[in-house]
Amino acid sequence: MTNTDPILVIGGTGTTGRRVARLLAERGRAARVASRSAAHRFDWTDPATWDAALKGVRTAYVVPNDADPRTPDLIDAARALGLERLVLLSARGNDDPEYYTDRPNLDNGHMQGEKALAGSGLEWTVLRPTWFAQNFTDGFFTPMVEAGDLRLPVHGAACPYVDADDIAEVAVAALTGDGHQGRTYEMSGPRPLTLGEVAEAFTAAGTPVAHTPVTEEEFIAERVAAGIPEEVALIWADVMGPLARGREAHLSTGVEDALGRPPRSLEDTLSRRG
Ligand SMILES: NC(=O)c1ccc[n+]([C@@H]2O[C@H](COP(=O)([O-])OP(=O)(O)OC[C@H]3O[C@@H](n4cnc5c(N)ncnc54)[C@H](OP(=O)(O)O)[C@@H]3O)[C@@H](O)[C@H]2O)c1
Incomplete structure (x- = not known):
């Protein structure tokens, strides 16, 4: 991976995504901001928009669409187009079988994305704030x-x-640095x-x-x-x-584990x- 490759930020107009894009820019890295309203149009519900966002990209931060989770399909498409590293936003509680009282919890959209990523062969990091x-x-x-x-x-x-600036800082560390691959950071x-x-x-x-x-x-x-x-x-x-x-x-140590502060x-x- 070279420092001139654009880093794709899917959901780059949202709470964590825009902070990730800003931090990347501050560190001299090009961010390709993608969403329905962004310059790079990407719509989770319209896979015809995916390839243009993914082309030429080897590293991506992905904010899933809770309303219609298609992260496993996106991972397949991205890998086919040459993606090497993916940092996935998830959420705490996904692996807690008693998180909800009215339904089983372990096959939720976030978890489906996490599982697909772990089996993808990509370099991966999962953020569970x-x-x-x-x-x-x-x-x-x-x-x-x-x-x-x-x-x-x-x-x-x-x-x-948890502060979204901390989440973004962990994401950028995982996107651009070493030592975060294969890690799931639970953050509070x-x-x-x-x-x-x-x-x-x-x-x-x-x-x-x-x-x-x-x-x-x-x-x-x-x-x-x-x-x-x-x-x-x-x-x-x-x-x-x-x-x-x-x-x-409960407290989680992901921010300190990833950033040392x-x-x-x-x-x-x-x-x-x-
Ligand atoms: N909020 C929390 O406290 C919290 C805690 C833990 C985890 N999370 C997770 O964080 C994620 C984001 O949640 P958030 O509430 O903070 O939202 P957000 O990131 O502020 O906004 C969602 C982002 O996704 C984009 N988006 C929405 N629908 C899209 C679509 N169909 N196609 C492409 N892009 C789409 C939006 O941009 P456009 O509108 O331009 O498309 C925006 O950039 C969720 O997966 C959630 O589970 C949230």
């Missing part, structure tokens, strides 16, 4: 932060929210935080926020009333179940808000 801190600052929970109340169906359960921030503590951190950083636990039904009704499509509200309610049951409360705290995340 917990919930992103950026969900609060630049994501689905931001309207609630702006309204001053995290009205979520989570009571006392904690989560060590440095400390489990309840939503009450998240609210306190925002308040201390100058944005007064409270946390009001609500029922799942109230959460869905309130998000729909706020203009979120019902199917999206239902997905968020569903994925918050494991969080509410404490299955995301501790993960950023939520206070750090908030101090870097735009």
Whole structure:
């Protein structure tokens, strides 16, 4: 691999992807940003768009499409076109059989992608972060932060929210460096935080926020009333179940393992808000 090859970033307009692309550029590496709205048009649901994005690329960061997981097909297509190294974004909890209470968990879309990658013959690294801190600052929970109340169906359960800049830094290390191949990095921030503590951190950083636990039904009704499509509200309610049951409360060491430094705290995340 030479330093002049473009590195493909599928999902390069999203939370981790745009940070990966930015970091690559800062380090003098060309990033080929691909998504439905990017200059390099790539649509997970339209395989006719895949080859143009993949051609001439030997290294790729891939953000899967949870709504329609086709990562195994993409891996096949990419390998046929000469891809050598792939860093795959996944999520913590995929290998936890009790992650959900209403269905078996081990054959989810992320896991199908991870398995296909491990058997692909490519150099691979898997990133399994917990919930992103950026969900609060630049994501689905931001309207609630702006309204001053995290009205979520989570009571006392904690989560060590991880900074997307840390995820991107680990991704770039794995894309461009040695020693990360064949590794699965589970990543969290440095400390489990309840939503009450998240609210306190925002308040201390100058944005007064409270946390009001609500029922799942109230959460869905309130998000729909706020203009979120019902199917999206239902997905968020569903994925918050494991969080509410404490299955995301543990710490993971992936940031430190990959980068040799501790993960950023939520206070750090908030101090870097735009
Ligand atoms: N949010 C979290 O806390 C969290 C935690 C752990 C793991 N994850 C994982 O992170 C991944 C990304 O989630 P996110 O919520 O943070 O989203 P995101 O990365 O902010 O946005 C999704 C990205 O994918 C692109 N995209 C969406 N649909 C596409 C399609 N059909 N074809 C091509 N590109 C498409 C979007 O760009 P365009 O709209 O331009 O296509 C965007 O770049 C998911 O796999 C999720 O499971 C998220």
